[in-house]
Amino acid sequence: MKPVKFLASIPQYAYEAEVVQKNEGIIAEQENLSLYQLMESAGLAAFQLLQTEWPNSKTILIVCGKGNNAGDGFILARLALAQGMNVYLHSLAAINEYQGDAQLACQKYLKAGGSLHKFNEIDLTRIDLIVDALLGTGLSGTVRENYRYVIELINQLEKPILSIDLPSGLDANTGQILGCAIKADITVTFVGVKKGLLTGVASDYCGELYFSGLGIGAAFTESISSNITVNSLGSLCSLPSRRQSSHKGNSGFALVIGGNLGMPGAARLSAEASLRSGAGLVGVICHKTNEAMMLSNRPELMLLKFDGEFIDNQQKIEKVNVVIAGPGLGTDAWAKNNFQQALALNKPMVVDADGLNLLAINPQYRDNWILTPHPGEAARLLNCSVAKIEQDRFESARAIALKYGGVCVLKGAGTLISDGENVAINISGNPGMAVGGMGDVLSGIIGALILQLNNIFLAAKYGVYLHGRAADLAIIDGQKGLLASDLFPYIRQLVNE
Structure with missing residues (x-):
């Protein structure tokens, strides 16, 4: 479950974002897991990666959007609080706008002593690390103006950035930038690798790519077919050797x-x-x-x-x-x-x-x-x-x-x-x-x-x-x-x- 570098894990397939979104709940149910448990696993995986890659971070800024990607961010924030870290969480949605699993993740964060912060309440000079949980795979069309403001501000802060699932503003299927996007140092993606993270300008925004199957990755790959393969040595046959009598x-x-x-x-x-x-x-x-x-x-x-x-x-x-x-x-x-x-x-x-x-x-x-x-x-x-x-x-x-x-x-x-x-x-x-x-x-x-x-x-x-x-x-x-x-x-x- 702990994330590993993508090049070290080499999942054999990549997927369209909609395929992952549509089927991860089905596979989770088959594995006796709820979607909220998957969300908890995603937040934990991202936090474990944060601790491994930036062990000296004491103060973090987490920026959350409105959807399930924000839920991952709330879970990470709660885990960071439990470890004694200073947590600033800026949300682009009001508390009453969250629904479903994201709402539950938000409530647990607040119950653990967390709070939401406006940017003018945050001492940005103290920030050691930024966690991007703004926009997930459901983004379509150009990034809205209020999100653009936050994305551009974050990119200008020159702080390390960890993006959850994908850099906000990146099209998960094409790798194109939808107006603007977070320039992450590390991106951790889950369950199935989204094809857009692996081609074109996406490499300028994802930074180093990590992957976690959240406990269902193997079952997902076995059950959900894809005509998109990751071209690695492990996916290729050996070249034929020459016979002793070859000319x-x-x-x-x-x-x-x-x-x-x-x-x-x-x-x-x-x-x-x-x-x-x-x-x-x-x-x-x-x-x-x-x-x-x-x-x-x-x-x-x-x-x-x-x-x-x-x-x-x-x-x-x-x-x-x-x-x-x-x-x-x-x-x-x-x-x-x-x-x-x-x-x-x-x-x-x-x-x-x-x-x-x-x-x-x-x-x-x-x-x-x-x-x-x-x-x-x-x-x-x-x-x-x-x-x-x-x-x-x-x-x-x-x-x-x-x-x-x-x-x-x-x-x-x-x-x-x-x-x-x-x-x-x-x-x-x-x-x-x-x-x-x-x-x-x-x-x-x-x-x-x-x-x-x-x-x-x-x-x-x-x-x-x-x-x-x-x-x-x-x-x-x-x-x-x-x-x-x-x-x-x-x-x-x-x-x-």
């Missing part, structure tokens, strides 16, 4: 198409990432001005052309098992010609960068490709604004997969992998990855994993996780200054684990 042909042949005039690096990064991820052979089709650079210090790569200029060129192209199209491709006549010839091969594909931009111009539907857009490319694929993409990343990833077929990897914090029905939320990676070339490395990794797994959805999930995990291992000297090529030694390490 390069068994390991598969990947072809990278890109590296237009002035853009050699992207294709080179993608090609080497594919080699480092286990492809047996990697060929590159690039602009003639980049051919020497492509092979420099990486003689294991092969140069190919669709026009058959090189010896045995056509025979090699016919043996290609997977195509990675787009890194540094450009959108000129050379790019369009090569992209069309890549499509004509009708091989499993990873489409990235300018390959996506060309696809947006002439949409096609295929079941055997993985599209890897960042939000800008996703906006072009769906002919909408980037803001629209980020407004609901889950729906955006799903819409791309349904429109174009195959699998969509919508990149960003909490990258989403969707086949149009199921979605995986990736949890590996860090802000050091916000640098040129990272997407090219990802495309190469995924291409190599298609060769090994023969399942594009699984290859996409595994590739995204491995990519982020390699970046996590590579930041030993810090996040700033991390290069895409710094991942190569760790990629090789991870595919062999």
Whole structure:
């Protein structure tokens, strides 16, 4: 019941907030627990986390809204009083406005000697910690003005903040900010992890995420199905090992198409990432001005052309098992010609960068490709604004997969992998990855994993996780200054684990 760090607990599934809200009472009843007992457990779990993370806190400010989230706050406040802490509790609702379990929690707090405080009665300089119990998962629409005032004031106080269930003002389903939101240092969420906490800008507001099942978490997961998985190593199968008798042909042949005039690096990064991820052979089709650079210090790569200029060129192209199209491709006549010839091969594909931009111009539907857009490319694929993409990343990833077929990897914090029905939320990676070339490395990794797994959805999930995990291992000297090529030694390490 005591909260644990989310990355340490790794619940296998994430849920829409309404699913948790609708079913937690049903599961609690099956476990002979009432909803009020769940509320008591939530308040206790939050208080235990407070004691663990801020053991020296003597004076706390708890801000409560009107609903059940406030009830959690009242219970925490009562427990803090019992431990001899100084408690200020500011409520945005009058005592007679509370109903049900929240009303009972409020009455028990008052009976224990607690009281409500207006902000002008609180010495904010004495506060060691703030507990956010303002708004829960039921929030819809923009945060109202009286709540906005409190949220903005709290954010300006520069005190540690613990948010209960989710930072107030955050949409639990999309991760979007509904006008304004608490910027928590730690968020503790309960029963089932709400999907919006794990993607997009939510990472800027949740701080460190903790989870407590409140004694019903396991039963909830067993009983309530979800098509949203948390993409972690524990949810992925092992990569197949090579047989003793393996040769390069068994390991598969990947072809990278890109590296237009002035853009050699992207294709080179993608090609080497594919080699480092286990492809047996990697060929590159690039602009003639980049051919020497492509092979420099990486003689294991092969140069190919669709026009058959090189010896045995056509025979090699016919043996290609997977195509990675787009890194540094450009959108000129050379790019369009090569992209069309890549499509004509009708091989499993990873489409990235300018390959996506060309696809947006002439949409096609295929079941055997993985599209890897960042939000800008996703906006072009769906002919909408980037803001629209980020407004609901889950729906955006799903819409791309349904429109174009195959699998969509919508990149960003909490990258989403969707086949149009199921979605995986990736949890590996860090802000050091916000640098040129990272997407090219990802495309190469995924291409190599298609060769090994023969399942594009699984290859996409595994590739995204491995990519982020390699970046996590590579930041030993810090996040700033991390290069895409710094991942190569760790990629090789991870595919062999």
